Amino acid sequence: MSRVASYSAAVVAMVVAAPAQAALPADPLGSPMWQRLGKSLFGDAPVRFDPRVRVIFPDIAENQRQFPVAIDARGIVGVKRILLFADLNPIPLAVDYTLGAAQPYFSTRIKLDQRTPVRGAVQLADGSWLVSGGWIDAAGGGCSLPPISRVKGDWAQHLGEVRGVARRVAGATRVRLAFRHPMDTGLIGNIPTYNLEEVVLTGAEGRRFGDLRIEASVAEDPEFALIVDALPGEEIAMAGRDTNGIDYAARLMPTTVAAPR
Amino acid sequence: MIDRRAVLAILAAGVAAPLHAVPLRYTIDPQPVAPDLWVVRGVDAPIDHANGGAIANISILRTAAGTVLVDCGPSLRYGQQLKAAAEALTGMPVIRVYLTHLHPDHIYGAAAFDRSIVAATPALARSLETLGPSFSDGMYRLLGDWMRGTEFAAPGKVLGEDHETFGDRRLDLYPLAGHSEADLAIVDATTGMLIAGDLVFHDRAPSTPHADIARWLASLDRLGTIGHRAVIPGHGPIDPTPGAAIDQTRDWLSWLRDTLDRAVAEGLDAVEAGNLAIPDRFAALQAARYELQRSVAHFFSRIEEQALPRVDLRR
Ligand SMILES: [Zn+2]
Numbered sequence: 001m002s003r004v005a006s007y008s009a010a011v012v013a014m015v016v017a018a019p020a021q022a023a024l025p026a027d028p029l030g031s032p033m034w035q036r037l038g039k040s041l042f043g044d045a046p047v048r049f050d051p052r053v054r055v056i057f058p059d060i061a062e063n064q065r066q067f068p069v070a071i072d073a074r075g076i077v078g079v080k081r082i083l084l085f086a087d088l089n090p091i092p093l094a095v096d097y098t099l100g101a102a103q104p105y106f107s108t109r110i111k112l113d114q115r116t117p118v119r120g121a122v123q124l125a126d127g128s129w130l131v132s133g134g135w136i137d138a139a140g141g142g143c144s145l146p147p148i149s150r151v152k153g154d155w156a157q158h159l160g161e162v163r164g165v166a167r168r169v170a171g172a173t174r175v176r177l178a179f180r181h182p183m184d185t186g187l188i189g190n191i192p193t194y195n196l197e198e199v200v201l202t203g204a205e206g207r208r209f210g211d212l213r214i215e216a217s218v219a220e221d222p223e224f225a226l227i228v229d230a231l232p233g234e235e236i237a238m239a240g241r242d243t244n245g246i247d248y249a250a251r252l253m254p255t256t257v258a259a260p261r
Numbered sequence: 262m263i264d265r266r267a268v269l270a271i272l273a274a275g276v277a278a279p280l281h282a283v284p285l286r287y288t289i290d291p292q293p294v295a296p297d298l299w300v301v302r303g304v305d306a307p308i309d310h311a312n313g314g315a316i317a318n319i320s321i322l323r324t325a326a327g328t329v330l331v332d333c334g335p336s337l338r339y340g341q342q343l344k345a346a347a348e349a350l351t352g353m354p355v356i357r358v359y360l361t362h363l364h365p366d367h368i369y370g371a372a373a374f375d376r377s378i379v380a381a382t383p384a385l386a387r388s389l390e391t392l393g394p395s396f397s398d399g400m401y402r403l404l405g406d407w408m409r410g411t412e413f414a415a416p417g418k419v420l421g422e423d424h425e426t427f428g429d430r431r432l433d434l435y436p437l438a439g440h441s442e443a444d445l446a447i448v449d450a451t452t453g454m455l456i457a458g459d460l461v462f463h464d465r466a467p468s469t470p471h472a473d474i475a476r477w478l479a480s481l482d483r484l485g486t487i488g489h490r491a492v493i494p495g496h497g498p499i500d501p502t503p504g505a506a507i508d509q510t511r512d513w514l515s516w517l518r519d520t521l522d523r524a525v526a527e528g529l530d531a532v533e534a535g536n537l538a539i540p541d542r543f544a545a546l547q548a549a550r551y552e553l554q555r556s557v558a559h560f561f562s563r564i565e566e567q568a569l570p571r572v573d574l575r576r
Contacts, residue, residue: 068557069532163569169527174529178565250572251574
């Protein structure tokens with residue numbers, strides 16, 4: 001099945017399964033997918049476009065297989081969940097982040113399949129969603145796109161490796177995590193879907209900082225940045241799992257030591 | 262009926278133009294910079310449809326033996342126009358086309374010349390065997406009809422020597438590296454002009470898709486010792502001094518390296534790194550934010566892989 005066909009089938013299945021719902025607002029980005037995608041992601045909940053959801057990304061996609069996107073909703077009180085999605089990707093949703101003791105900031109790198117809106121949506125305590133985003137042209141990097149063969153093929157030797165840092169800045173703790181993982185989408189050749197699917201961050205006595213549900217549209221060797229409300233001296237534990245049932249575990253002790261110059 | 266505006270709109274959209282459309286033409290306007298030496302200035306901007314990819318500086322030398330070109334532009338169409346313009350200017354046929362490095366804005370015009378006169382260092386020739394054709398898809402996607410008929414052709418002449426002489430004009434060849442795996446800088450001994458290729462940018466932020474910053478800085482140090490009088494950079498205006506553009510390129514690269522290292526150490530992500538403040542001293546550099554964000558895409562993950570510690574429990 002082509003990727004377009006499989007994608008359409010998935011969307012149709014989602015739409016058919018959805019109950020009757022309130023009308024979504026008109027899309028300021030004019031995306032052909034907005035109505036169908038919005039219904040599948042937000043269901044009956046009220047949705048508004050709100051520029052305080054800052055969706056930040058570079059002007060060009062220098063590498064369309066690793067396009068960095070940040071969602072910064074720290075100007076909004078009471079955010080409990082953040083979605084990152086790209087309407088015209090074969091797998092639109094990239095990450096569904098449920099916040100615990102954390103600030104509404106999130107970043108990762110996603111794959112881009114074509115020119116597409118890239119969006120962030122944040123859910124408030126009353127269940128409503130605030131959405132923002134912009135278009136990105138996946139062909140932007142043009143001549144410097146690395147050839148396909150450049151993609152790392154040595155993930156099997158490095159599976160389970162996690163690099164990271166947690167740094168206390170102005171009372172909050174910035175957590176940066178980088179995994180080795182192929183993040184296969186199931187859309188290329190005969191390679192089945194294989195992706196990191198969950199990452200949970202906890203503090204002392206299991207206190208939840210956040211829970212990431214991750215799709216294969218996140219880039220190979222996935223990276224995440226979050227800002228958590230760790231207490232002074234509180235260690236951060238990461239527990240993750242991929243779609244083959246492999247577990248990932250890491251620990252980070254936040255530091256305030258000045259960076260080497 | 263399709264009016265002119267509609268045709269232009271189609272061209273601007275990068276869609277294949279109808280057969281009766283006005284053919285695209287580059288503006289080839291050689292500026293004299295020294296006796297019997299001209300530069301066709303590239304637009305100091307990213308490659309896009311509006312400039313047809315003509316963003317690199319191209320040098321034209323008149324010698325008693327014929328015309329010598331250093332780099333040849335982004336497309337067959339550019340190469341053909343360049344050949345005609347250079348031969349009209351000098352009254353001599355083109356007998357040598359040097360390729361300074363692998364980037365398509367400098368070398369895809371080689372398609373317009375006899376392979377036997379197109380020359381590269383051994384290291385560049387090797388690197389072009391695999392990477393030479395790899396930019397074609399991206400260039401066609403960005404430039405559409407500007408690229409029509411352009412096919413990468415490997416250079417027919419591999420340069421073993423450290424200089425070539427045409428008539429009484431000696432050109433000293435400096436095979437270096439850092440902007441790419443194989444960069445060629447050329448000094449015209451008669452005028453003392455350093456034709457630096459993309460080892461030197463001037464008032465235009467350096468681009469880094471194949472760069473090794475440490476090697477690049479070492480090459481700039483080497484260029485600082487050769488005693489040239491002025492510099493033709495790969496991009497940006499001619500530097501009438503020996504050192505200003507070299508120093509500016511070194512300054513940007515050092516700042517870039519230190520800034521990205523620090524961003525990783527401070528736990529910033531790639532989006533934040535690409536939006537870091539650019540110091541005022543770089544205000545004259547065109548495309549600075551654009552190139553910073555590209556450089557983040559080129560380097561950030563690699564720096565993280567080296568600088569961030571393992572935190573998994575298997576370590
Ligand atoms: Zn270059």
